[in-house]
Every structure is written in C-alpha cells, then in structure tokens.
Amino acid sequence: MVQKVSKKVKLFDSERFERALSLAKNHDACCISALDILVPMNPDEDTVIALLVKDLFLREILTEKEIEESFGKVVLDLILAVTKIETLSYKENDRTSRLEILRKMFLTMAKDIRVVLMSLACRLHKLKDFHGVSDHVAFAKETLDLYAPIADRLGIYNVKTSLEDLSFKYTNPVEYKNVSGKLKELKKSCEISIAWIKNRLTDFFANRGVIADVSGRIKGVYSIYKKLKKKGLNSPEDLYDIFAIRVVLPEKKDLLGNFQVEHLYSVLGLVHSEWRPVTRRFKDYIAVPKANGYKSLHTVVLGLAPKDMDQPVEIQIRDEKMHMDSEFGIASHWVYKQNGNSSVEALKAYSDWVKGIADIREGLNDLDVFKDKIFVLTPRGEVRDLIAGSTPIDFAYSVHTDIGNRCIMSKVDAKIVPLDYELKNGEVVEIITRSDATPKLQWLSVVKSGFARNRIKAYFSSLNRDNNIKLGRDILNTYLERIGKPFLDQNYSILKRYLGKNLNLVQRETILEEIGKGGRPAHEIVKKIYPYEEAVVHSVVMPAKVIKKPKKGGLEQSVVIEKQVLIGGEEGLPIKFAACCEPKFGDNILGYVTRGNCVTVHKMDCKMIGALNYDRFVAAHFKNISDEGPKYIVGIKVVVMSRIGLMNELTAEMAKLNMTIKDIQLKELGDAGLHEDYFLLEMDNLDKFDIIIDRLENINGVMKVSRAKKENEKYVASAHGRRKTSSGIKKKA
Numbered sequence: 001m002v003q004k005v006s007k008k009v010k011l012f013d014s015e016r017f018e019r020a021l022s023l024a025k026n027h028d029a030c031c032i033s034a035l036d037i038l039v040p041m042n043p044d045e046d047t048v049i050a051l052l053v054k055d056l057f058l059r060e061i062l063t064e065k066e067i068e069e070s071f072g073k074v075v076l077d078l079i080l081a082v083t084k085i086e087t088l089s090y091k092e093n094d095r096t097s098r099l100e101i102l103r104k105m106f107l108t109m110a111k112d113i114r115v116v117l118m119s120l121a122c123r124l125h126k127l128k129d130f131h132g133v134s135d136h137v138a139f140a141k142e143t144l145d146l147y148a149p150i151a152d153r154l155g156i157y158n159v160k161t162s163l164e165d166l167s168f169k170y171t172n173p174v175e176y177k178n179v180s181g182k183l184k185e186l187k188k189s190c191e192i193s194i195a196w197i198k199n200r201l202t203d204f205f206a207n208r209g210v211i212a213d214v215s216g217r218i219k220g221v222y223s224i225y226k227k228l229k230k231k232g233l234n235s236p237e238d239l240y241d242i243f244a245i246r247v248v249l250p251e252k253k254d255l256l257g258n259f260q261v262e263h264l265y266s267v268l269g270l271v272h273s274e275w276r277p278v279t280r281r282f283k284d285y286i287a288v289p290k291a292n293g294y295k296s297l298h299t300v301v302l303g304l305a306p307k308d309m310d311q312p313v314e315i316q317i318r319d320e321k322m323h324m325d326s327e328f329g330i331a332s333h334w335v336y337k338q339n340g341n342s343s344v345e346a347l348k349a350y351s352d353w354v355k356g357i358a359d360i361r362e363g364l365n366d367l368d369v370f371k372d373k374i375f376v377l378t379p380r381g382e383v384r385d386l387i388a389g390s391t392p393i394d395f396a397y398s399v400h401t402d403i404g405n406r407c408i409m410s411k412v413d414a415k416i417v418p419l420d421y422e423l424k425n426g427e428v429v430e431i432i433t434r435s436d437a438t439p440k441l442q443w444l445s446v447v448k449s450g451f452a453r454n455r456i457k458a459y460f461s462s463l464n465r466d467n468n469i470k471l472g473r474d475i476l477n478t479y480l481e482r483i484g485k486p487f488l489d490q491n492y493s494i495l496k497r498y499l500g501k502n503l504n505l506v507q508r509e510t511i512l513e514e515i516g517k518g519g520r521p522a523h524e525i526v527k528k529i530y531p532y533e534e535a536v537v538h539s540v541v542m543p544a545k546v547i548k549k550p551k552k553g554g555l556e557q558s559v560v561i562e563k564q565v566l567i568g569g570e571e572g573l574p575i576k577f578a579a580c581c582e583p584k585f586g587d588n589i590l591g592y593v594t595r596g597n598c599v600t601v602h603k604m605d606c607k608m609i610g611a612l613n614y615d616r617f618v619a620a621h622f623k624n625i626s627d628e629g630p631k632y633i634v635g636i637k638v639v640v641m642s643r644i645g646l647m648n649e650l651t652a653e654m655a656k657l658n659m660t661i662k663d664i665q666l667k668e669l670g671d672a673g674l675h676e677d678y679f680l681l682e683m684d685n686l687d688k689f690d691i692i693i694d695r696l697e698n699i700n701g702v703m704k705v706s707r708a709k710k711e712n713e714k715y716v717a718s719a720h721g722r723r724k725t726s727s728g729i730k731k732k733a
Contacts, residue, residue, distance in 0.1 A: 124162055378428070
C-alpha cells in the first residue's frame with residue numbers, strides 16, 4: 001500500500017502516512033478502500049491522511065486536538081470541511097435545499113478543491129457498500145442530484161460515470177435492469193467491434209509513421225439511458241454511439257514550452273481521408289473547450305466498423321495531457337495552496353482556477369448557484385467571497401475593519417484601479433493603506449455589502465454630535481457647490497421646509513448630524529431641496545413612447561392596469577393607485593410602501609411626494625412601456641492642472657458610465673497651467689451626475705468639478721438650439 005500510494009502522492013512522507021494507515025487498520029476504518037478512488041487523482045499527502053483518519057473522527061476515536069497534534073491543522077481542516085458538506089440537509093425535490101448545498105460546495109471549491117474531491121471519493125466508496133447508510137434510495141438520489149453533476153462539471157469522468165451508474169441502480173431499478181441487461185447482450189459484439197477497429201486503426205497509423213495509443217470503451221448505463229430518453233428510443237441497439245474509440249497522441253511543445261496541437265488536426269485529416277466523416281457530428285473541443293476544461297477532437301466516420309456490423313463510429317483524438325484531463329478533470333492539476341506558497345506562478349494558477357468557478361457552476365439543471373457571489377483573492381492567495389458588484393472598499397472591510405477605514409488606493413491584478421471599481425471573479429486584490437487615512441462618506445453610495453456600510457456608519461457615529469454637525473454641514477456645502485447653489489447660512493434656512501415640514505433649528509441640526517455620521521446621503525437631501533431636473537439639467541431629450549395598451553378581456557380596466565405595474569422589477573405585488581394624482585397607464589410613476597405593506601402608486605410629479613418619507617419610495621413603471629427613458633443634457637466644469645494624458649482619463653471615466661460627450665470647450669486660466677474644461681454630457685440617469693463628479697475629482701490633476709453655470713453653456717447653443725424639457729417648457733441653450 002505504501003509503495004502504491006508513494007508513486008502518486010505529492011511530497012510523500014512515508015512515516016506520517018504509515019502512522020495514519022496503522023490507525024485506520026487497527027480500528028477497521030472504512031475509508032481505507034476509498035484510497036483506490038482518490039489516489040489515481042494524484043492527491044497531496046494531507047488529503048490522503050485526512051481520508052484515512054476521517055472515519056476515526058466521525059466515530060469519536062480521535063478528537064480534533066489529537067488529529068491536529070498528530071497530523072497538523074491542514075488535515076483537521078480538511079476533515080471538518082468534508083464532514084460539514086456530508087451533514088448538509090438534503091430534501092428530494094426541494095429546490096431550496098439543493099441550491100443551498102450547491103452554494104456551499106462551490107464556496108468550498110473556490111477555497112480548497114481538495115475538500116470536494118475527498119467528498120466525491122467518500123461518496124463513491126459508500127455507494128459501493130452503503131456502509132453506515134440506512135436509506136439506500138435516498139442516498140443514491142442525493143448522489144445523482146448533487147454529486148454526479150459536480151463531478152461532471154469538474155470533468156472527472158471516471159468518478160462521474162461510477163456515481164451515475166451506481167445511483168441509477170437504486171433510484172430506478174426497473175430501467176437500470178432493462179438498459180444494463182440489453183447492454184450486457186450487446187457487450188460481446190461491441191468488444192469484438194472495438195478490438196477489430198483498434199487493430200485496424202493501429203495498423204493504419206503505424207503505416208503512416210504516426211505514434212498513437214488506440215483504445216475503446218463502452219459508455220455508462222446511465223449515459224445510455226439518458227441518450228435513449230432524449231432521442232425517444234427503446235433499446236441501446238438503436239444507438240450507434242454506445243462506444244467510442246480514443247486516439248491518444250504524444251504531447252508536443254514548441255521551443256518556448258507551449259503545447260502544440262497541429263499534429264492532432266493532421267491525424268484528424270488522415271482519418272477523414274480514409275473514411276467518410278459525418279460532417280454534422282464533428283466537434284472541435286480544442287478550439288472551444290467545454291466549461292470544465294475538456295479538450296478533444298470528436299468525429300464520426302462511416303466504413304470503419306466490421307462489415308457485418310457496419311455502423312457510424314465515434315473517434316476522439318487528443319494528446320496525453322488532454323487525456324489525463326478528460327479522465328480526472330481538475331483533479332489532474334490539484335490547484336491548492338501549500339505551505340503558504342504565494343509565488344507569482346502559484347497565485348496565477350490559483351487565480352485562473354477561481355475564475356473558472358464561474359464557468360463550472362453553470363449548467364447544473366439551470367440553477368444559478370452563485371448569481372449574487374464572486375470570489376477574489378488576497379495577494380497571499382486567500383479566497384474572499386463577496387456580493388456581486390463589490391468594490392475594493394467592500395474587499396478591504398471583509399479583510400479587517402482597520403484595513404477598510406485606512407484604505408486610500410487599490411490594485412487589481414497589480415494595476416491601480418479606482419475604489420469604486422467593480423471586482424470580478426478570480427482577480428487578485430491589494431489594498432494600500434495610510435495610517436492617518438479615514439473613511440469617506442461618499443463610500444456609502446459605492447459599497448455593496450451591508451457589513452462594509454455598517455462599518456463606515458459606525459466610524460462616523462463614533463464622532464461626537466458637534467463634530468458630526470460640522471462634518472455634515474461641510475459635506476452638504478460640497479454638494480450645494482457642485483450644482484452652483486449658495487452655501488448653508490447660519491440657521492440652515494434651506495432645510496427649514498425640508499420634505500414639506502416646518503423644522504426647527506434642532507431638527508435641522510439633526511439632519512446635518514445624520515449626514516455627518518453617514519446615516520443620510522447628502523446628495524439625496526440636496527436633490528430633494530433642488531431637484532436635479534431643474535438644478536443641473538441643461539435640457540431633456542424625450543424618447544418616443546411605445547405603449548401597448550392592455551386588453552380589457554372582460555375585466556375591469558383598473559384591475560388589468562394594476563397587473564401591468566412592476567415594482568422594483570417584480571410583478572404581482574399588492575398595489576393601489578393613489579387617489580391624489582390618479583395615475584393612468586403610460587404615466588411616469590413611483591411606488592410608496594405603506595405601513596400595511598401595500599405599495600401605493602403615485603405620478604412622478606404628484607404634489608404629495610414631497611410630504612412623504614423618502615426612505616419608503618421604490619421604483620415603479622408600467623411593463624408594456626418602452627424601457628428607454630429620457631436623456632438628460634448636463635454641463636459640467638472641470639478645473640484642472642494641465643498634464644499629458646489627463647483628457648484621456650477624463651473622457652474614459654465618462655465613457656465607463658455610458659455618457660455621450662455632446663460638446664467640449666477648453667479655457668486657459670493665466671500662465672500657471674490651470675484650465676477650465678467644459679463638458680456637455682448626455683446621461684440616462686441623473687444619479688450619474690454625482691458619480692461622475694466623484695470619479696473626476698479622484699483623478700490626479702483635477703482641482704475642482706461642478707455644474708457649469710448657464711453663462712458657461714452658451715458655447716453649446718449653436719449645436720443644440722432649443723430643447724423641450726420634461727415639463728414642456730422651452731429652455732434656451
């Protein structure tokens with residue numbers, strides 16, 4: 001056993017392995033025979049030892065402390081992770097429980113693939129003798145629903161086929177007996193055909209100086225069953241592809257060590273020149289690999305089989321590396337961190353694996369397992385799972401609150417990116433900090449995770465009331481300056497009638513305090529006082545509305561129209577139309593969540609909106625109306641210290657937000673290198689006004705960004721003339 005394992009296991013320590021094997025044998029551990037499944041995958045030593053002593057841990061023969069002291073923390077962590085997966089509650093036909101298990105398995109895969117491969121080996125071993133399993137059918141059903149698809153997506157063909165066939169035997173014994181029985185009858189003739197074809201191809205290649213290993217295999221029972229169901233056939237005799245011929249060629253590399261594939265296509269050409277190919281059956285998985293990384297050339301030819309069994313023959317052509325990958329999938333690479341290794345090569349390999357999770361997780365019975373998750377890595381190779389759309393700020397707070405509070409810059413894959421950059425799967429993220437740095441309130445509109453948002457709020461809440469009021473006042477003044485409005489006066493007068501209320505001085509200070517400690521976004525308050533449609537918009541270009549009137553169909557029109565309303569993109573929610581403004585089909589509308597958890601629908605221009613609680617508004621629109629909204633023309637002024645490449649950086653940020661630059665004017669200010677750059681931008685959402693200003697202010701060389709005042713917008717008059725605003729009032733450029 002020791003000699004057999006040592007040939008396959010990486011960094012093998014025979015003394016350590018023998019101690020684990022001896023313990024397993026002395027206590028009749030059932031996982032010893034599971035080594036035969038795991039060892040061909042070339043595992044590392046920790047995984048092998050974890051497999052041997054896992055059963056002893058479950059039977060409470062060894063404690064966590066004893067395992068850690070004898071074999072190390074890595075072995076203990078592997079055992080605990082596998083045990084956690086195996087104890088997850090699965091309910092047949094329960095989409096929720098299946099989704100949750102798949103989520104946890106993929107999260108585990110991203111962090112350490114060894115755990116899932118151990119789980120697959122243990123699962124297959126249990127299927128063979130059902131040791132410790134009370135309900136065989138339920139266990140087999142769970143395997144077929146969860147573990148076989150995972151093995152398939154990881155590309156571990158041998159394990160996947162065995163899991164499917166053994167599970168199928170118990171989940172559908174009648175069909176299994178039917179298909180396996182007919183396959184047994186065909187097996188002898190198939191083996192004769194395979195042997196005949198193998199000899200013929202071997203001679204064919206030898207005569208042409210081609211070194212190739214030719215073999216054949218009969219496909220699995222469950223695979224044949226699925227083919228029969230898909231094609232509506234009754235017997236394996238009706239299928240021509242119940243077996244496949246493999247042609248495995250030596251690997252070839254160029255002088256730089258890159259793998260070459262030209263010889264595979266040459267062999268394909270030789271085969272097609274001798275036997276007629278079925279064109280529509282050719283598949284090039286080298287040019288376009290499967291999601292699990294599988295590469296091979298598949299073709300089907302006529303005339304190769306024995307004359308008395310003349311049928312199409314499937315041939316798979318690949319090199320030795322591709323063949324190893326096809327048998328063991330990701331296990332043939334064993335991507336895992338070892339001894340804290342974070343070299344550039346190791347980190348790149350691990351990053352590529354994590355990026356591949358996005359592809360591997362697809363195709364599992366149309367369940368989007370992680371539609372709301374991404375995986376990124378620290379420079380040390382540690383995996384962090386974040387909400388989709390997360391930024392480097394979210395990542396920083398996921399590492400440690402102090403890292404988040406003190407971050408000033410981020411790098412992704414060694415390139416500097418803005419702090420509001422949207423992270424993607426597999427990227428390596430590095431945070432640069434400064435000891436005297438503090439969080440920015442603008443981050444609250446950037447971060448995606450509740451944890452990061454709460455940490456930022458907690459920081460500002462820790463400041464005292466006077467400081468918060470002062471900070472809130474300064475922040476609000478910044479946003480007022482952006483849109484060309486005067487600063488707050490001593491009594492904060494513009495807040496007196498906020499949301500239609502009559503606020504005293506203490507209440508106004510409370511609003512500023514909330515802004516100062518991050519409880520309220522300053523730009524949202526400014527928009528309530530000075531609606532951006534009037535304060536920043538130069539003109540509005542309205543699209544042609546496409547409205548499909550709902551049919552009455554015998555129902556009251558109000559009932560039909562209610563069904564056309566989408567609240568936050570969802571339909572079927574309880575709604576009612578506001579009596580104050582009586583919205584009609586086709587109006588621009590807004591939802592307001594009442595205390596009874598019903599949504600009242602108002603017109604966008606309803607006079608009551610200003611008196612309602614802003615936090616309870618939700619997006620709403622009619623679903624049969626064209627989704628294209630108005631385009632807002634906004635002028636901005638950027639004061640810059642001129643330098644090479646600055647204009648490219650400014651316009652690149654605008655392009656990232658899908659803004660169209662309608663016009664530009666550059667104005668030099670004296671001899672000090674200062675310029676005023678005026679941009680006329682077209683944007684589809686006024687929320688982007690503050691976003692673009694935040695981004696431009698972060699660019700090196702930008703001194704100040706604000707709305708361009710009307711006297712600065714004359715330069716666009718000739719280009720745009722008069723535009724019709726959303727209120728119907730004509731506005732001169």
